[in-house]
Amino acid sequence: MTHLWWLGITVGLAILADILVIRIWRRYNQAQNASMQDGRTLSKVSIMKQSFLSEVNGNSFFMRVRKINPVVLEWLVILVVAWLYSGALLDFDSSILQQSGEHNESAIRPILADYGLRKYGEIPLWNHFMQTGFPHAGDLLNHFWSPIATLPVLLWGAINGMKVSVFISFILAGLGQWYFSKVIGLKGIFRVWSAVMFMLSGGLALLWRVGWYELLVGAAWFPWTFASFLQALNQKNIASMVWAAFCASMVIFTGGGYYPFYLAGGTFVILAGVILTRRQQTPLIFYRAILIALMILGLTAVMTLPIYDGYRLVSREPGQDLEQSGSQQIHYALMNYMISDPNWSNSNLMGAKNGWNWYYIGPLAIGAFLFSSFALRYRKQRALLLIAFAMFAFYLLWSTNRFSFFKYIYDFWPFLYRLRFPNRLLIIAASPLLIVSAYCLQSLLGALRRWGNKYKFALSANTKTSKTLFSFRQAIGLVMIVILYMSANDVFRANQSMAFLPSPIDERSYKALAWLKAYDPGLYYIQLGNGYIWWRWLPAAYQMELPVINFVYSQTLKTKQIQTFAEAPFFAKPKYMVSLLQEPPENGILLQEFEDTGIWEIPGSLPYAFSVNKPRLAALSATDSLSVTTQAVRLDGPNKIIVQGKSDPDQDTLVLLVSDYPGWKLLIDGQPAKISPLNKYLSTNLLPGEHTYLFVFDPILHRAGLAISIATIILLTILVARENPQWRGVTSRLFRRSVSTPAS
Incomplete structure (x- = not known):
């Protein structure tokens, strides 16, 4: 589809070029005839030049173009490049989702947002489909409150909305870098080059390649935050502070996990740089920075407050990374920006992390530093340029923390060892790096133009009637445009092939799970894979509302260890398992085959909701599911579970195999009731007769x-x-x- 659009644009531009050539040729013939009638002898080059200028000055279209604000044209260039680069994402085919990384894992949160908003009109606060339930409010990876992530899902559904939000994020990355460039003082083509290069940078391509969706959406907002924060500290109005707080909140709302730390570091460098350049206004600058921080806390409270419970009750499996795997020496880290060999992304050379080292932005971005002496001559922009360079150096040294002074900071504050993948900082560092590179090139062009003002090129058979064709100043500008274009085109081609590899979602997953849903439409747990989880089946499981008990993605509730302890009276098990035919579960009953895959029923698993007598709980682990009475249960949206409980003379306790967590409430026939957890699962006393038990997750935080x-x-x-x-x-x-x- 992208190729068809590109073909259409090419044909359209060719037609316009032909029309322009025909009109200029007509004017050329008219000018030549006029000169012959007047007895003048003008060269063909002079006549052609006059014809072209006459067409440009006389054509209403060109006159309107010349009146357009340059900012509009610059943004238009960024938008066109973004569409050509990532337009393949706009296929609007929900069966297509890139499979080159963790895209299926990342898709579950857009699917959860789609499930809550479009089907039930509710904000998803609880995730029914991960393990035995997991809090969505308080999840560090939750990006529901990012409008860039959620609004496309609301408009186009989960999978298509996810791809649209990625496309928008590439655009925002380019426009944000343009904004940052403008604040620093870049002009014209250099501002556009910096914006396009960051949008096409290898780091952003890497994030989509490996499926780190929320990190890509968040990375796009870093240049916006840097620029707005720098502006807010240098102004005195409230609107600039609000704008800076909004941009920073967009980074936090994307659930990047480590991003608040990256953001704090970068803004600290900006704050220090502004204070050093305006020491007499230090109190005012500090005051504005504190106000911005308070605004950020207020805006993001809906996301950050529930994290308090998550920090207490959720354990992160990776733990501390004491070796800081991926941290490289400084010169090796810089080489990442200049290597475009596809094999480099999977190498283990020079301390690189296998599969997660692709940051290509081309040699020009690094080589431009050779001309920094020209940039430092401008006193007005020197302070801003040094702030941008300090930001780049800060992130670069942080990424090389094993070999820089950051090692001592980590030893002083061991919590920082929880921040894995330090090489990700090179993605953020590319933003100020490109700012400095573009400014060096802009300063070089200015110096060359001043030197070349005295040189001009002329062409004529008669020296007395020689006409100036163009000056050396114009030639240098044209050469610089060509160099910048070649640099951007090189990065475009290298990173586009690395980033975008569209492929279909496993068709068997939908076919097999649809069969299972029709075979047993009730509520139960399933297990995908006998051993390692089948990540590629997650989108189908979520869309069919099948809870996946073995879905563990770096986070688990701390209560899981208690629930599955060897002496625990009972715990949740999958009722069905999907696995390869040659890897059947123990005692499993094969129900259906799908090529090399089978669906197995696991005997003895407890129902999702059941009633039991408390004295028998101690012996329940040695019994099967017939020792309890199954109760009718169904989900009523992302935050509610309804049980139609019927009492039994021998059973007095209702158990729901959903993990207990702060925020669960119980209504029995609409009246508040007490939850009495058993083995860290939701439970309550079973009332005589038949009643409706409504469990609602509504955390006060x-x-x-x-x-x-x-x-x-x-x-x-x-x-x-x-x-x-x-x-x-x-x-x-x-x-x-x-x-x-x-x-x-």
């Missing part, structure tokens, strides 16, 4: 965070409006009315 975030948005909106002269009177009248008391 989520409600508190949501209230704080909404209040912060309202407050900041009022402050920005009151600062604007057009709205100041309106907000003042509204405020006076809200606090005034009626006259007696």
Whole structure:
């Protein structure tokens, strides 16, 4: 599809070029005839030049183009390049999802958002389909509150929305880098080159290649945050601080895990740089920085407050990375930016991490540093340039923490060893690196132009009538444009082939799980794979609302160890298992075959909801599922579970095989009731007769965070409006009315 669009654009441009050539040729013939009638002898080159200028100056289309704001044209270039680079994502085929990395694991959160918003109109706070339930509110990888991640899902569904959000993220990366370049002082073609190069950078390509979806969506906002924070510290209005807080919140909302630390480090460097250049205003700068931090805390409270429970009750499997695998020496780390061999991404050379080292931005970005002496001559921009260079050096040294002073910081604060993959910092470092590179090239061009002002090129058979064709200044500018284009084109080709490898989702997963859902439409746990989990089957399982008990992706509830302890009275097991035919589960009953894959029923697994007598719980581990009474249960959206409980004279306890977690509430026939967890599962006393037991997940920290975030948005909106002269009177009248008391 992309090739067809590209062919259409090429044909259209060719037609326009032909029309332009024909019109210029007509003007050429007219000018030649006029010169012959007047008896003048002009060279063909002079006539052609006059014809071209006449067409440009006389054509209404060209006149309108010349009046367009250059910013619009620069943004248009970025948008076109983004579409040519990543337009393959816009296939709107939900059966296509790249399979070159962890894309299936990353797809489960868009699917969960689609399940909650589009089917039930609810914010998903609990994940029914991961292990025996997992809190979605408080999940460090939760990106629901990022509008770039969620709005496309709401409009186009989970898989297509995910791909659209990635496409938008590439655009935002380019526009954000353009914004950062403008704040630093880059102009014209160099500003565009910096923006395009970051958008095409190997680091962003790597994130999509390996399926780190939320990291890509978050990385796009770093240049926006850097630029807005730098602006806010150098201005005195409230709107700039609100804008900086918003951009930083977009990074945090993407659930990047480590990104808040990366963001804090970069903004600290900016703060230190601004203070050093404006020491007399240090108190004001600190004050504005603190206000921005408070705004960020208020805006992101809906996401960050629930993390408190997650930090206490969720264990991360990877643990500390004391070796900081992937950290390289400085000169080796810089070489990552200049290597475009596809085999490099899977190498273990020079301390690189196998499969996670691809950051290509071309040799020009590094080689431009040779001309830094030209850039440092400009006093007005020297401070901003040094801040950008300090940011690049900071991230570069952080990525090489085993070989830099950061090692001592890690030893002083061991918590930092939890931040794995230090080479990811090279992705963020590319933003200020390209800023400095572009500024060096811009300064070099300025120096060459000043030197070449005295040289001009002319062509004529008669020296007395020689006409200037173009100056050396123009020639140097043209050469620089060609160099920048070749650099961007090289990065475009190298990283596009690395980033985008569209392929279909495993068709068998949908066929097999659809059969299972039709065979048993109830609620139960399944296991994908006998041993290692079958990641490629996760999208189908989520879309068919089948809880996957062996889905463990770096995080588990700490209660899992208690639930599955050898002496535990009972614990959840899968009712069905999907595995290869040559790897059958022990005592499994084969139900159906799909090529080399089979669906097996596991005898003896407990039902999702059951009733039991408490004295028998101690012996329950030695019994089968017939020792309990199955209760009718169904999901009612992402945050509710409904059990139609029927009492039995010998059974007095209702058990729901869902992990207990702060925020679960129980309503029996609409009346609040007490939850009495058993073996860390949801449980309550079974009332006589038949009743409806509604379990609702509604954590108080989520409600508190949501209230704080909404209040912060309202407050900041009022402050920005009151600062604007057009709205100041309106907000003042509204405020006076809200606090005034009626006259007696």
